[in-house]
Amino acid sequence: MSKKPFSQIVTANALIEGDVIYFTAQSTWSRDIADAELFTDPDRANAQLALANSDQSVVAGVYLVDATAGEDGPEPVHFREDFRMTGPSNYHHGKQAELS
Amino acid sequence: MYTYNDFDEAFVRNRVEEFRGQVERRIDGSLTEDEFKPFRLMNGLYLQLHAYMLRVAIPYGTLDSAKMRQLALIADKWDKGYGHFTTRQNIQYNWPKLTDVPDMLNALADVGMHAIQTSGNTIRNVTADHFAGAAADEIEDPRPVAELLRQWSTDHPEFQFLPRKFKIAVTGSENDRAVTKAHDIGLRTVRNADGEVGYEVIVGGGLGRTPMIGKVLKEFLPKADLLPYIEAVVSVWNILGRRDNKYKSRIKITVHENGIDKIKELVEARFAEIRPQFSGVDQKMLKAIVAEFAEPDYKTGSVDGYEAARLANPAFRSWTDTNLAEHRNSEYAIVSISIKKHGETPGDASSDQMRAMADLGEKYSHDELRISHEQNVILPHVHKSDLLAVYEALRAADLATANIGLISDIIACPGMDYCALATARSIPIAQEIATRFDELKLEHEIGQLKIKISGCINACGHHHVGHIGILGLDRAGVENYQITLGGDHTETAEVGQRAGPGFSADAVIPAIERIVETYLEQRLSADEPFIDTYRRVGMDPFKTALYPETKAKSAA
Incomplete structure (x- = not known):
């Protein structure tokens, strides 16, 4: 099986609200996955991960996760990240309510 | 019902202020997330997928109307107007802001509640039969002992850094509604040949990755030996339990790897060592706690109207068929309120529903409510002549689903x-x-x-x-x-x-x-x-x- 090309984003939870945020190319945080920087170079990804992690008074639980390039920006690969960028399925709460 | 004394009150308030300071230090950057995490977990605060989650203890699932109303107020003021009742008889709020949590904890303290030890590697909220103090098949109300265990385990200096979490359940009845065999320690109230009441101690049950049914460690433990014996069990596991692998750290694995006989031997040795240190203060305290769980002042009256209403109203009859359990007082019934309406989220109640249940508890159930591990709410003491009124009020609050124990009661x-x-x-x-x-x-x-x-x-x-x-x-x-x-x-x-x-x-x-x-x-x-x-x-x-x-x- 051929190895998939490296394609990841940095995500975390905001420290105060706890909601899902993404690290942008400008090294800032956005609530919208479309603003996330999609890394294809593992070295750049790790460097930005370290930078994101240094933002301890703003964020919690920073990590790198697989994403693909979509029409409007990065899109999640795994269903867990799909739920994170949407919100729970039993109520119209979370991002699906806030970003619409 | 147990009410906080000055010691409890001061302890809980101090903990709130201590946590407030920790939150401030987290926000100003003096604490990293790794440093802060153990502190927030000790106070029931998790970080989940979309937000924080605050898990509030409802000790042995018992509430009064004031507590239930306060849970509703917290849901409205700091969350999204609902709460989720869990299988450990707790309630979880899914959307709190970190900066609001100290105020939420303070609001809980106002009604004698807290979120201490609802997470972390400590002794967790002690659960009990949700029909305790009302069930027809009960030997003794298990809640005073559950309260004694809560007091003993809260901030117990030896047990704040256990190999893993530790869960205790108590039942006072032969019919086990508290899942005692799937707990780290399960206590079953039993009588010995002389008719004395004591406990069968079950150890090493648990679900998770390696499900195990608990084994009997002691067939009959005299009541007065309860705390030293339980302390001996946790103490033995605290030393022996594996800290190298979190999948092997629970006491079920310790029992499995060492054998029940070896555990028994170690527990007996430790028990012999610490039993003399218990001067009897615990039994004095228990006596005072027992007095707080006195049976309600039952009313008496005709229940003929209830039978007539059952005959006249098929929907009411269906609800009474599924949602009532036998009370020890034949004029009374135990009402289970289903929080499992078809198509809704199991265990979720809106703040309006919480207030409606609080009203019913106050008016018709001697001001008592319970949360079951099956994620429903119980009115433990309802006179049969009041059942129709309770049912009508539940209908109005969209809480009259007649499905307790059925396939949709999930x-x-x-x-x-x-x-x-x-x-x-x-x-x-x-x-x-x-x-x-x-x-x-x-x-x-x-x-x-x-x-x-x-x-x-x-x-x-x-x-x-x-x-x-x-x-x-x-x-x-x-x-x-x-x-x-x-x-x-x-x-x-x-x-x-x-x-x-x-x-x-x-x-x-x-x-x-x-x-x-x-x-x-x-x-x-x-x-x-x-x-x-x-x-x-x-x-x-x-x-x-x-x-x-x-x-x-x-x-x-």
């Missing part, structure tokens, strides 16, 4: 809709099963059937002990659901057997339908519940129904 963990540990969703599966069987109008015909759903191997949804258990997993990036059959959470506890390969989210509801059809075909009569049929006929007919292709292939 335990479901929050799953991947909220939980950071989950591998799949559980709530939508529960909603779909309930909706489907409601459409089929079959659930009363099916009778007693417990479905329990967990969204990961940690088994918060008790799937191993469901008659039908469903475990949500991630199979190559797709939600997949494994089915187990034959689990039992009662005094005849058993871990269910895996039926075979898992099902996709689309295929799991039809699979449950095939299991139920098979049961209806196989049962001897409508009086034979699912679990009895399963025990009589075994897995084979269900397997054939679940995997027809496999059977056809092996026959060819």
Whole structure:
């Protein structure tokens, strides 16, 4: 099986609200996955991960996760990240309510 | 009901202020997330997928109307107007802001509640039979002892950094409604040959990755020895329990690896050492606690109106058939309020519903309410002449679903809709099963059937002990659901057997339908519940129904 090309984003939870945020190319945080920087170079990804992690008074639980390039920006690969960028399925709460 | 004394009050308030300081230091950057995490967990605060989650202890599931109203107020003021009742008789708020949590904890302290030790490697909220103090089959109310254990375990200096979490459950009845055999320690109130009341101590039960039914460590423990003995058990495990591998750290593994006889020997030795240190203060305190759990001042009156209403109103009759349990006072009934309306999230109640239940508890149940581990709310002491009024009020609050113990009365963990540990969703599966069987109008015909759903191997949804258990997993990036059959959470506890390969989210509801059809075909009569049929006929007919292709292939 051929190895998939490296394609990841940095995500975390905001420290105060706890909601899902993404690290942008400008090294800032956005609530919208479309603003996330999609890394294809593992070295750049790790460097930005370290930078994101240094933002301890703003964020919690920073990590790198697989994403693909979509029409409007990065899109999640795994269903867990799909739920994170949407919100729970039993109520119209979370991002699906806030970003619409 | 136990009310806080000055010591409790000061302790809880101090803890709130201590946590407030920790939150401030986290926000100003003096504490990193890694440093802060153990502090927030000690106070019940998790970080989940979309937000923080605050888990509030409802000790042994007992509440009064003031506490329930305060839970509603907290839901409105700092969350999204609802709360989620859990299988440890707790309530969880899914959307608090970090900066609001100290105020939420302070609001809890106002009514004698807290979130201490609802997480972390400590002794967790002690659970008890939700019918305690009301059940007809009870030897003794288990709640005073549960309260004594709560006080003893809270901030116990020896037990703040245990190998892993530690869960204790107590039941006062022969019928085990507290799942004592799936706890680190389960206590069953029993009588010895001389008629004295004591405890059977069960150790090493648990669900999760390695499900185990607890083993009897002590057949009869005199009441006065309870604290030193339990302290000896936890102490032995604290030394022996594995800290090198968190999957092997629970006491069930310690018991399994060392054998029950070795554990018994060590516990007895430790008990002999510490028993003399208990001067009897604990028994004095217990006596005072017992007085706070005095039986209510029961009213007496005619119950004829109740029988007449049952005859006249079929919907009321159906609700009384499923949602009432026998009270020790024959003029009274125990009411289970279903928080499992078809299509809704199991265990979720809105703030309006909480207030409606608080009103009913105050007016009709001697100001008592309970949360069951099955995620329902109980009015433990309702005079039968009041049942129609209670039912009408429940209808008005959209809480009159007549399904206790039936297929739609499902335990479901929050799953991947909220939980950071989950591998799949559980709530939508529960909603779909309930909706489907409601459409089929079959659930009363099916009778007693417990479905329990967990969204990961940690088994918060008790799937191993469901008659039908469903475990949500991630199979190559797709939600997949494994089915187990034959689990039992009662005094005849058993871990269910895996039926075979898992099902996709689309295929799991039809699979449950095939299991139920098979049961209806196989049962001897409508009086034979699912679990009895399963025990009589075994897995084979269900397997054939679940995997027809496999059977056809092996026959060819």
